[in-house]
Amino acid sequence: MSLILDHVSYTYSVGSGYEVKALNDVNLKIEDGEFIGIIGHTGSGKSTLVQHLNGLIQATSGTIYYNGADIYDKDYDRKELRTQVGMVFQYPEHQLFETTVFEDVKYGPKNQGLDDKQATLRAFEALQKVKFPEENYDASPFELSGGQKRRAAIAGVIAMKPAVLILDEPTAGLDPKGRDEILGLIREMHDKSGITIILVSHSMEDVANYVDRIIVMEKGAPLFDGAPREVFANYKKLEEIGLAAPQVTYLMHDLYDQGYPVDPQATTVEEAKQEILRVFGNR
Amino acid sequence: MGIIEAKDLVHEYYRRDEEGNVESIETAVDHVNLSVQPGQFISILGHNGSGKSTLAKHINALLLPTEGTLLVDGKDTSVEANELSIRKNAGMVFQNPDNQIIASVVEEDVGFGPENIGVPTEEIWTRVEKALKSVGMWEYRTHSPNRLSGGQKQRVAIAGVMAMEPKCIILDEPTAMLDPDGRKEVIKTAHELNRTKGVTIILITHYMEEVVDSDYVYVMEKGSVVMKGTPREIFSQVDALKQYRLDVPQVTLLADELRKAGMDIPAGILTREELLEALCH
Ligand SMILES: Nc1ncnc2c1ncn2[C@@H]1O[C@H](COP(=O)(O)OP(=O)(O)OP(=O)(O)O)[C@@H](O)[C@H]1O
C-alpha cells in the first residue's frame, strides 16, 4: 500500500505563452502510514505536488500509482480516490461553501453516500475533534474569524475518514495553542488509525516537532528527503533557498562553534535542553 | 494625545437568520482602552476569535463602534464626515497577499490607493516611486504581481498602503502565508518604515518571534485587553501566556526550561544572542 510518483512533471497554462513549469520530473514513494512534512519557499511547487496526489491536477507527463493502480488509467475511479485521499486546502475560503458550518462539514460524508444520520454523527465528531466552538455550528462560514474558518475546513475533510490526509499549511492563522492542538490531533489520528499524513508547512519548528520525514521542494523537485535532523543539518543550503532551520538549531550551532561539545543537530526545544544540560551540567 | 485612542470600545456582531431575525449577538470587542503614540510600533497578540481583526477594522473605519469611541489622529471614526481622512491616515494590510492585488502591473497596483482618495495624477507617480523604493520593490515596478513570491506580494501591498501616506499602518497577520524568508522581509520592512519615516505600526500576529522588537505588546482575550507591556515584560510570563493560548519565542521557552531545570539563567530572554551570552558567561 503506497503512493508512487513516477517521473511526474507539470506545466501550468500549456500553450498560452505564459507556461510555468511547476513540477520537474518528480520521483517519490510514500509508504502507508508515514508522517511526512513538505517544506520549500513560495512557488517551489508544494501545493502543485500535493494536488496531484488526489487527482485534482493531472500530470503533464509521468504517472501516479495509488495502492499499485495507475490513477490515470481510464477505468480508475478518481471520485473514490478523492474521498480516500483527503485534502485540506491552503486557503480555507476555497473549500467552505455551504450556508452553515455544520452543513459544510456534513457535505463530504453525504457525498460519500452516507445517510443523513450517519453524516450528522460524522460532522459532530469532526467538529468536536478540531475543537470548533459549539455556539458557531450554525454560523455561516463567512462570519468566522480566520482561525475558526481553518478549523471548519479541517473538520470537513476528517469527517470523510480518509486513508491519506493531506494538509496544505493547516496551521497558518491559528493561535499557538491551536497549532499544537491541530498538530496533536493529526499526530493522534496518525498513531491511532495509522493513516498517512502529508503536511505542507512554512513553520520549520512545527515540522521539526511533528513529522518523521521531510521533503524539501526546490524549483519543482525534491532537493532533500530525510529525517528532520538530517535535513536541517543542511541549514546553510536551506537558507540559500529561502528556508531556515528551527531557532534552537541555530543556537546549538552557535554553541558548537564556540567550542562546546553539544550535538549541533538538535531540532526541538526538548533535544536542545537535554544537550545543554548534558554539556553545561548544573552550573 | 495619541494617534489612536480607543475609549471603552465595544463591538457587537448581530447574527441574523434568513428572515432577518436576530439569532444571537456576539461581543467581539469588549470595552477596550488603547492609546498609541505617534511613531510607536505596537503588536497585538490573542487567541483565535479574541477580537484582534475586529479591533483593527475599527482603526480605518471599516467597522464602527457599537459603544465607546475611537479617535484616529483626533478624529472620531463614527462621524461620517471623517471617513475619508481616516482612510487616508490608517492603511490596512491583510493576511492573504493574493486578495489584495488589484492591477496587473505592480506600479498600477500601488497607484490605485492614492488615485482612489483623489491624489492628482502627477503626484501619484512620485508617491508610487517613493513607496516602491521604501519597500525595496522599485525594480519590479513593471512586473506582474501574480508572478511575485508571497513575501514580495506583501511588500507591494505595503507599498500600496504607503503611497496613501498614512500616519499609521495596521498589519493583520501579514506573514501567515509566507515562507521564513518572506516573513523576515515583511517584518524588516515594517520596522524600517517605522524607524525612517516615523510611521506608526500596529502588527497583529500569531508568531511570537515577530513581536520581540515592538515598543509595546497588547494581549487580547475574549474581546478584552488582558496584558500590556514591553516584549520582555510580556514574555517573562510564560505561564500566563500559555493560559491565554499563546506561547513565547522558541529560545525564550528553552531558556525557561533550562532555568526550571536549575540553571542560572535570567528571565525574559528574547533572542538567541541573549541566551548564548547567558550560557557562555
Ligand atoms: N493556477 C496557476 N496558473 C499558473 N501558474 C501557477 C498556478 N498556480 C501556481 N502556479 C505557479 O506554479 C509554481 C508552483 O506553485 P505552487 O503553488 O505549487 O507553489 P507552493 O510551493 O505551494 O508556494 P506557496 O508556498 O506560496 O504556497 C509557481 O511558480 C506558481 O507561480
Ligand SMILES: Nc1ncnc2c1ncn2[C@@H]1O[C@H](COP(=O)(O)OP(=O)(O)OP(=O)(O)O)[C@@H](O)[C@H]1O
Ligand atoms: N462578520 C462577522 N459576523 C459575525 N461574527 C463575526 C464576524 N467576524 C468575526 N465575528 C466573530 O467575532 C469574534 C472575533 O473575531 P475576530 O475576527 O475579530 O477575531 P481575531 O482575534 O481576529 O481571530 P483570528 O486570530 O482567528 O483571526 C469571533 O468570535 C468571530 O466569530
Ligand SMILES: [Mg+2]
Ligand atoms: Mg502552496
Ligand SMILES: [Mg+2]
Ligand atoms: Mg483575525
